[in-house]
Amino acid sequence: MRVGVLGTGRVGRAIAARLAELGHEVVVGTRDPTATMTRTEPDGMGNPPFRTWAEAHPQVRGGSFADAAAASEVIVNATSGAGSLPSLTAAGEDNLAGKVLLDIANPLDFSAGMPPTLLVKDTDSLGEQIQRAFPQAKVVKTLNTMNALVMVHPDRVPGDHSVFVAGDDANAKQTVMNLLHGFGWSADNIVDLGGIRSARGVEMYLPLWLSLRQALGTGDFNINVVRA
Ligand SMILES: NC(=O)c1ccc[n+]([C@@H]2O[C@H](COP(=O)([O-])OP(=O)(O)OC[C@H]3O[C@@H](n4cnc5c(N)ncnc54)[C@H](OP(=O)(O)O)[C@@H]3O)[C@@H](O)[C@H]2O)c1
Numbered sequence: 001m002r003v004g005v006l007g008t009g010r011v012g013r014a015i016a017a018r019l020a021e022l023g024h025e026v027v028v029g030t031r032d033p034t035a036t037m038t039r040t041e042p043d044g045m046g047n048p049p050f051r052t053w054a055e056a057h058p059q060v061r062g063g064s065f066a067d068a069a070a071a072s073e074v075i076v077n078a079t080s081g082a083g084s085l086p087s088l089t090a091a092g093e094d095n096l097a098g099k100v101l102l103d104i105a106n107p108l109d110f111s112a113g114m115p116p117t118l119l120v121k122d123t124d125s126l127g128e129q130i131q132r133a134f135p136q137a138k139v140v141k142t143l144n145t146m147n148a149l150v151m152v153h154p155d156r157v158p159g160d161h162s163v164f165v166a167g168d169d170a171n172a173k174q175t176v177m178n179l180l181h182g183f184g185w186s187a188d189n190i191v192d193l194g195g196i197r198s199a200r201g202v203e204m205y206l207p208l209w210l211s212l213r214q215a216l217g218t219g220d221f222n223i224n225v226v227r228a
Pocket residue numbers: 006007008009010011012029030031032036045077078079080081082083084086087104105106107108143144145146147148149
């Protein structure tokens with residue numbers, strides 16, 4: 001498939017690299033391609049400069065958010081929670097219309113320091129905000145409940161563990177589930193929560209994820225939904 005990955009952080013890089021490895025045609029989008037490609041210092045999260053990553057992945061094209069969205073059948077939102085709506089606006093409503101929008105973003109607010117709080121919760125979610133802002137896109141929330149490496153290599157965590165999908169369009173969810181299978185997620189470990197409203201729960205899981213990360217001393221973990 002042709003996939004546009006919006007985001008050059010840990011998640012964007014992990015998803016883009018894995019998709020390319022699996023034979024998909026991938027374009028990564030960023031706010032300012034020239035600035036992103038000429039930066040020589042680590043990004044705000046301490047990741048090596050994007051250019052270093054891009055040079056190691058010559059099969060992945062780079063461009064603006066609009067370039068990535070226009071070129072693709074499936075669009076991945078791997079931008080910061082606060083930056084998601086502006087980034088998707090920059091991608092262009094017309095470039096999103098009718099397409100699957102796989103949303104990984106968490107609405108984390110770091111403005112008061114650590115641990116972050118949530119920008120939206122309880123009665124709304126970032127996934128729903130994105131769906132309302134871009135009604136013609138088919139938003140599917142998934143993969144936001146684990147670290148970037150586990151998303152694309154679930155076997156980093158031994159045994160069965162769960163990934164959630166939430167979205168209003170059944171065909172879009174199937175497309176996303178097919179991509180998840182490609183990453184290594186078995187059908188039994190994919191839990192379909194229903195409509196995009198279910199994004200509330202998976203986004204509100206983040207405070208617990210952060211506590212677990214602290215308690216376990218590693219990000220290589222996940223939760224498993226065990227059925228009777
Ligand atoms: N890191 C993880 O393991 C993990 C796990 C689960 C979910 N998530 C979620 O996935 C998303 C991506 O996470 P990440 O760690 O890869 O990167 P991040 O630092 O949260 O986001 C970086 C990306 O956001 C873009 N962006 C757009 N507007 C922005 C703004 N106003 N401020 C800052 N960045 C802005 C940046 O654009 P430029 O390219 O132009 O800099 C960059 O591509 C986030 O929503 C995060 O909560 C992350």
